[in-house]
Amino acid sequence: MDNINDTTNQRKNKHLNAFERGQIQLLNAEDFTSYAIGKRLGRASNTIRNELARGTVSQIKTNKTVNIYYPDAGQAAYEKNRANCGPKFKFLACSKFIKHVEIKFYDEKHSIDAICGVASSRNLFEKEKMVCTKTLYNYINLGLLHITNIDLPLKVKRSTKKKRVHKHKKVLGRSISERPAEVNDRSEFGHWEIDSVIGKKTKGQPTLMTITERKTRKELIRKMPDQSAESIMNALKTLAEEAGDLFPTVFKSITADNGSEFSELSNLEVITGTSIYFAHPYTSSERGTNERHNGLIRRFIPKGKSLLNYSKDDIAKVQNWCNTLPRKILNYLTPDEAFDDELYGI
Numbered sequence: 001m002d003n004i005n006d007t008t009n010q011r012k013n014k015h016l017n018a019f020e021r022g023q024i025q026l027l028n029a030e031d032f033t034s035y036a037i038g039k040r041l042g043r044a045s046n047t048i049r050n051e052l053a054r055g056t057v058s059q060i061k062t063n064k065t066v067n068i069y070y071p072d073a074g075q076a077a078y079e080k081n082r083a084n085c086g087p088k089f090k091f092l093a094c095s096k097f098i099k100h101v102e103i104k105f106y107d108e109k110h111s112i113d114a115i116c117g118v119a120s121s122r123n124l125f126e127k128e129k130m131v132c133t134k135t136l137y138n139y140i141n142l143g144l145l146h147i148t149n150i151d152l153p154l155k156v157k158r159s160t161k162k163k164r165v166h167k168h169k170k171v172l173g174r175s176i177s178e179r180p181a182e183v184n185d186r187s188e189f190g191h192w193e194i195d196s197v198i199g200k201k202t203k204g205q206p207t208l209m210t211i212t213e214r215k216t217r218k219e220l221i222r223k224m225p226d227q228s229a230e231s232i233m234n235a236l237k238t239l240a241e242e243a244g245d246l247f248p249t250v251f252k253s254i255t256a257d258n259g260s261e262f263s264e265l266s267n268l269e270v271i272t273g274t275s276i277y278f279a280h281p282y283t284s285s286e287r288g289t290n291e292r293h294n295g296l297i298r299r300f301i302p303k304g305k306s307l308l309n310y311s312k313d314d315i316a317k318v319q320n321w322c323n324t325l326p327r328k329i330l331n332y333l334t335p336d337e338a339f340d341d342e343l344y345g346i
Contacts, residue, residue: 015078016043016051021071024051028069054078090131091144097130098139102146109299110325112136112152117332153299172258173266176277176286183253186215189342190252193290196227196261197297199307206307208315209235210297211254212290216338217330219293219322223307223315229264236268248273250343255279255287296322 016024020041027037034052038045055074056067091098097119104115113133119125131139139145140152182188190213197208207227211220220239224231240247253275256262262278269276279286300318301310323339326332333341 016047016074018071018075021051021055021074024048024055024074025069025071028052090129090135091139094125094129094131097125098145100124101136105147105151109321112140112147113328114326114332117328118326121332153295172256172263173276173278176255176279179253179255179277183214183255188252189213189215190250191215192251192254193287194254194256194262194265195287195290195294196224196232196259197294197301198227199301199303199305199310201304202306207231208297208301208307210290210294211239212293213335213339214289216342217289217293217327217335218339219319219335221297221315221319221322223310223312227261229261232261233264233267236265237271240272246343253277257284257287293322296325 020043023041024037027040032040033045034048035045037043038048041048051074052069054077055071056069057073058065058067060066100119101112101115104110105112110118116130116133116136119130120127136145140147140149183191192211192213194209194211197210199205199207204226207224209222209224209232211222212218222235222239224235240251243250251272251274254265254268255277256265257279258281266276268274284291297318300321301307323336324334326334330338
């Protein structure tokens with residue numbers, strides 16, 4: 001009784017409904033094969049076979065046992081199976097882990113993913129008593145944690161600036177386009193990005209020099225008396241003295257923007273042999289690692305707040321926090337740990 005000319009289109013990724021189960025009952029009673037029923041309903045023959053197996057009930061009629069398919073039995077089996085599928089709500093079972101997340105988030109200001117990743121990689125909790133990063137964010141959205149969306153630094157950021165095209169910007173030295181591939185792909189240790197961070201926009205106010213190693217994300221922050229080229233060079237010379245003979249090895253290259261404070265940076269190449277590159281004008285994305293770390297610093301030193309209010313010890317604490325923050329991109333090592341691995345491997 002197979003109809004080979006049936007042209008019904010197959011329905012995919014849809015569960016059987018009550019009408020289709022009724023059709024299956026009628027066609028099965030008329031001895032249609034599973035293949036023929038599937039063609040008639042636009043379903044895979046395997047779907048029909050599975051449905052018949054789920055909804056077939058054994059009954060005794062005239063002292064004989066017969067197997068009959070009932071749509072209600074098929075629907076009941078379907079609902080039972082659906083009740084057991086999907087992820088289980090683990091909030092109560094993971095209460096200790098949730099508390100650990102809240103403490104780390106507020107006390108040490110670690111990100112949700114960093115907390116989750118470190119706990120998983122270091123086996124701080126049993127796997128069954130943890131949830132993943134995505135689930136933690138879902139719990140935050142549902143209001144199940146003390147952490148709220150407003151507490152998440154990047155979640156409430158909005159970009160309101162319009163992009164502008166600038167021309168004829170001065171270039172202070174060798175272009176970033178000449179930078180070797182091993183620097184661009186971060187396969188080699190010892191290549192840095194540099195920038196300056198200002199507090200209050202008033203002449204004569206102190207500023208920060210921030211310099212970030214591209215591979216390990218190691219962050220160095222130095223407080224300067226102002227945002228002049230001379231202050232930048234003095235800070236780098238002090239850094240060179242601290243590093244001693246290791247400076248040319250650890251600081252193989254530095255990439256800067258075209259700000260006037262870096263106008264004398266090329267002189268460092270003559271003094272130490274460190275290669276100096278300059279990003280394209282108005283392209284901060286070419287120094288994305290350093291820019292990202294500047295954003296982390298802003299959690300502690302907001303824009304517009306004078307750096308006169310921050311001592312060198314305060315700056316050192318911010319630097320230490322950046323370097324002890326576990327990073328997913330480093331397999332949840334901290335920048336300090338990754339930097340030491342590279343340094344001792346030289």
